[in-house]
Amino acid sequence: MPGDATSTCWSCGTMRAEHFCSACGKVQPPVPVDYFTFFGLPRKLNVDVAGLEREFYQLSRKLHPDLYSGAEAREQQWSLEQSSQLNDAYRTLKDPIKRTEYLLRLEGVELEEQSKSATEQARASGQVKKQVVPPDLLEEVFDLNMQLEELRMQKKLGEDDPSLIEEIGRQKLELEEKHEALLEELKRDWTAWDHAVDSGSEEERHKIRDKMVDVLNRRNYLRNLVRDVNEVLESGN
Amino acid sequence: MANERIVGIDLGTTNSLVAFMQGETPVVIPGEDGLNLVPSVVALGENDQVIVGSAARKYLIDTPERAVYSIKRLMGRGVEDIQEELKLFPFRMADDLEAGEVLRIKLGDKSYTPPEISAFILRQLKRNAERFFGGPVTKAVITVPAYFNDAQRQATKDAGRIAGLEVLRLVNEPTAASLAYGLDKKKQGIVAVYDLGGGTFDISILKLHDGIFEVIATNGDTHLGGDDIDNLLITIALDDIRGDMGLDLRRSGEAVQTIRKAVIEAKIALSAQDSTKLDIELRGGKRYRREITREQFEGLIQPILDRTVAPVKQALKDAKLKPEQIDEVVLVGGSTRIPKVRALVQDLFKRTPHTDLNPDEVVALGAAVQANILGGGSEATKEMLLLDVTPLSLGIEVAGGVTDKIILRNSTIPASATQFYTTQVDGQANVAIHVLQGERELAKDCRSLARFDLKGVPPMTAGMPRIEVRFLIDANGILHVSAREQRSGKEAEIEVQPSYGLTDEQVESMLLESFDYAEEDFRQRQVIEARNEAETIVTALGKGRGSPAWEQLKPEERRRIAKLEKSLNVVKQGEDYQAIRKAIDDLNQATTHLAELMMDSAVATALKGKTMEQADLGEGPTAPHPVAKADFE
Numbered sequence: 028m029p030g031d032a033t034s035t036c037w038s039c040g041t042m043r044a045e046h047f048c049s050a051c052g053k054v055q056p057p058v059p060v061d062y063f064t065f066f067g068l069p070r071k072l073n074v075d076v077a078g079l080e081r082e083f084y085q086l087s088r089k090l091h092p093d094l095y096s097g098a099e100a101r102e103q104q105w106s107l108e109q110s111s112q113l114n115d116a117y118r119t120l121k122d123p124i125k126r127t128e129y130l131l132r133l134e135g136v137e138l139e140e141q142s143k144s145a146t147e148q149a150r151a152s153g154q155v156k157k158q159v160v161p162p163d164l165l166e167e168v169f170d171l172n173m174q175l176e177e178l179r180m181q182k183k184l185g186e187d188d189p190s191l192i193e194e195i196g197r198q199k200l201e202l203e204e205k206h207e208a209l210l211e212e213l214k215r216d217w218t219a220w221d222h223a224v225d226s227g228s229e230e231e232r233h234k235i236r237d238k239m240v241d242v243l244n245r246r247n248y249l250r251n252l253v254r255d256v257n258e259v260l261e262s263g264n
Numbered sequence: 265m266a267n268e269r270i271v272g273i274d275l276g277t278t279n280s281l282v283a284f285m286q287g288e289t290p291v292v293i294p295g296e297d298g299l300n301l302v303p304s305v306v307a308l309g310e311n312d313q314v315i316v317g318s319a320a321r322k323y324l325i326d327t328p329e330r331a332v333y334s335i336k337r338l339m340g341r342g343v344e345d346i347q348e349e350l351k352l353f354p355f356r357m358a359d360d361l362e363a364g365e366v367l368r369i370k371l372g373d374k375s376y377t378p379p380e381i382s383a384f385i386l387r388q389l390k391r392n393a394e395r396f397f398g399g400p401v402t403k404a405v406i407t408v409p410a411y412f413n414d415a416q417r418q419a420t421k422d423a424g425r426i427a428g429l430e431v432l433r434l435v436n437e438p439t440a441a442s443l444a445y446g447l448d449k450k451k452q453g454i455v456a457v458y459d460l461g462g463g464t465f466d467i468s469i470l471k472l473h474d475g476i477f478e479v480i481a482t483n484g485d486t487h488l489g490g491d492d493i494d495n496l497l498i499t500i501a502l503d504d505i506r507g508d509m510g511l512d513l514r515r516s517g518e519a520v521q522t523i524r525k526a527v528i529e530a531k532i533a534l535s536a537q538d539s540t541k542l543d544i545e546l547r548g549g550k551r552y553r554r555e556i557t558r559e560q561f562e563g564l565i566q567p568i569l570d571r572t573v574a575p576v577k578q579a580l581k582d583a584k585l586k587p588e589q590i591d592e593v594v595l596v597g598g599s600t601r602i603p604k605v606r607a608l609v610q611d612l613f614k615r616t617p618h619t620d621l622n623p624d625e626v627v628a629l630g631a632a633v634q635a636n637i638l639g640g641g642s643e644a645t646k647e648m649l650l651l652d653v654t655p656l657s658l659g660i661e662v663a664g665g666v667t668d669k670i671i672l673r674n675s676t677i678p679a680s681a682t683q684f685y686t687t688q689v690d691g692q693a694n695v696a697i698h699v700l701q702g703e704r705e706l707a708k709d710c711r712s713l714a715r716f717d718l719k720g721v722p723p724m725t726a727g728m729p730r731i732e733v734r735f736l737i738d739a740n741g742i743l744h745v746s747a748r749e750q751r752s753g754k755e756a757e758i759e760v761q762p763s764y765g766l767t768d769e770q771v772e773s774m775l776l777e778s779f780d781y782a783e784e785d786f787r788q789r790q791v792i793e794a795r796n797e798a799e800t801i802v803t804a805l806g807k808g809r810g811s812p813a814w815e816q817l818k819p820e821e822r823r824r825i826a827k828l829e830k831s832l833n834v835v836k837q838g839e840d841y842q843a844i845r846k847a848i849d850d851l852n853q854a855t856t857h858l859a860e861l862m863m864d865s866a867v868a869t870a871l872k873g874k875t876m877e878q879a880d881l882g883e884g885p886t887a888p889h890p891v892a893k894a895d896f897e
Contacts (some may be wrong), residue, residue, distance in 0.1 A: 084476060088476075093739065096638040097430055114678060
């Protein structure tokens with residue numbers, strides 16, 4: 028309908044935000060749409076990044092505040108808000124992890140919220156934040172933590188054992204490889220997600236959604252662990 | 265819109281420039297002295313009149329307590345964090361400064377905030393542009409170091425406003441330089457801009473393609489530059505003098521500034537020569553002489569140059585690029601003339617840096633290009649677009665004194681983030697937010713940007729309000745905050761206490777005060793111009809006396825002319841321009857007959873022409889200063 032802030036594709040039903048008037052081309056007030064709709068993309072995780080980049084530059088050339096220097100005050104304000112939405116949307120959808128996290132948030136998963144409030148609570152109470160250890164890593168993590176503790180003690184006494192350091196370094200490499208592999212796994216989940224969107228099955232979508240949450244959590248866990256290892260390895264140097 | 269002149273201004277630590285787009289080429293506008301560079305030096309003359317630029321330089325040595333340089337180092341900063349600066353620079357703080365108050369510097373008996381002092385410089389540049397165009401200039405693009413934080417940017421904008429300029433955009437210096445570079449060459453590729461100026465260092469990495477200048481990463485140090493090299497040399501000279509001659513000159517403003525002038529000349533000489541001599545005359549006839557070789561100089565400054573390495577490496581890391589992937593390195597800033605700096609850049613990027621552009625002017629030229637784009641663009645700039653980034657992460661202080669980053673560094677701007685807040689106590693009407701900039705974990709290690717108080721929260725049970733706060737960083741890199749309580753839909757009132765800046769009220773009152781300067785400026789200009797005209801007519805009269813026509817005058821006429829000439833010579837020593845003009849008029853009238861008699865058309869024209877020129881006082885650069893009519897928000 029003319030005058031609507033968004034339009035919907037007759038064929039696939041994808042919504043797209045209308046940044047400009049189709050008749051006169053003037054910039055429109057920003058609409059609070061999600062980032063996918065902003066770019067006229069379906070809520071699917073496989074994204075043509077090159078195409079997204081082209082669209083980003085094209086929209087930038089039309090929305091950037093520099094082009095509205097002589098315009099009315101409200102047009103200037105709208106260009107400012109539209110540009111910031113454009114930049115925020117591009118930044119989020121361009122990066123594979125950010126894109127996934129964003130979509131999960133849209134699906135109601137409070138991934139970051141959980142983590143952040145837990146961190147705040149922990150800091151406020153002065154306790155160490157409880158991290159959920161992925162079950163298949165339990166034994167590995169346990170051994171590694173023991174070794175890290177030992178190295179910490181050694182460093183205090185100034186008696187670093189080179190073979191221990193080497194062992195820890197080797198394990199760190201393994202963890203980093205696992206971390207990498209999880210991204211590949213996530214990408215496979217994307218395809219499953221996109222398929223679930225197409226098939227319209229809510230049950231399938233929820234299943235993949237929960238799977239991706241798990242992959243992200245594990246990946247975060249491994250990243251934090253590698254960071255902890257680096258801290259100990261580099262301390263006292 | 266195309267007729268409105270928007271200028272580009274480089275407000276530098278050491279030198280400032282104003283430029284504009286002349287057709288397809290950006291061009292620097294010279295000052296009255298014909299020079300492109302206006303030294304960023306401000307002094308108060310004997311009558312407390314403000315002097316800016318080269319003319320102010322001699323005051324640094326003659327009356328150092330009435331002059332100031334490198335004021336950019338103090339913009340947007342508080343008393344607590346300039347303690348290091350105070351040790352190295354002769355900034356005199358106002359005596360009655362209170363904690364939490366904006367900095368004020370003493371110049372003679374008066375005191376000014378750094379934005380006010382920068383405004384004096386901006387006003388000089390504005391005048392230069394107006395003289396050049398023969399018309400008013402009220403809009404400008406001003407450059408800032410890419411690594412300037414919010415407070416420093418706001419201070420720059422305030423300075424523009426106090427000077428009577430509408431600042432359409434603040435542009436980052438390396439980005440501006442890339443515009444000047446890219447305009448010339450129509451380049452595509454990855455460009456690194458290494459900008460080492462008088463007081464700040466910036467490294468920016470940009471992707472140029474199809475007229476889009478996209479900053480990928482930026483880093484720097486806002487207290488690193490040529491000044492630090494100068495200070496090092498000054499310290500060595502002072503130590504030398506103390507050792508050799510038993511004289512401790514650290515407290516003598518005059519001596520330090522004399523030494524400073526000499527070491528700067530030596531530093532510049534060493535860029536072209538292998539060695540140079542310091543030969544400084546001190547008070548009491550003593551002389552300090554020392555030879556410095558380039559090798560010694562390079563050894564001394566190595567630690568300063570090394571400080572540029574970490575920011576470069578971090579920028580490359582943030583850009584996810586290796587040095588080999590950079591297509592071109594552009595050098596900006598006077599300090600990049602030092603051979604050792606070029607060698608360091610060569611080493612870091614494994615390629616010869618691009619040095620075709622004048623490192624002193626390229627930033628102003630780039631600002632002029634941006635001014636052109638904002639003004640609607642021209643053939644040369646119509647495809648150009650700047651996409652810049654915020655250099656520092658924006659964060660909120662949360663429980664435990666920790667920073668929660670909501671907009672990360674190197675995010676393309678404009679950028680925004682939304683946070684939700686609620687109340688702790690039933691009926692709580694205000695929520696306090698502390699906003700910071702920086703990369704550290706703890707709030708105390710980051711730069712406090714401002715404290716916002718959300719007022720007028722509708723009374724509800726604790727935890728019920730859902731206050732949506734939106735943080736928006738605009739294209740200038742400056743933060744704006746808006747808030748709305750979602751359940752009631754009510755817009756919350758936001759009161760900002762900038763941690764280091766001026767409130768709107770303060771800027772307004774400074775703007776009003778600046779009208780006084782405008783009037784003072786106007787008066788000054790009238791005096792100068794009247795004196796010039798007096799010189800002209802006296803000179804012409806001198807020629808007239810030597811001509812045969814003089815003998816044809818009656819004795820009374822000659823006596824009258826001599827008497828009026830004597831009056832004029834006396835009056836023009838004073839400051840009363842109206843009296844000078846009257847004396848000129850009187851002398852003009854008295855010499856009309858002489859002019860008619862004289863066959864020498866050149867002299868006759870000079871004498872006669874005076875009467876006609878006087879009628880044109882209302883137009884051009886001698887018109888009443890536009891600032892007097894400026895509107896303020």
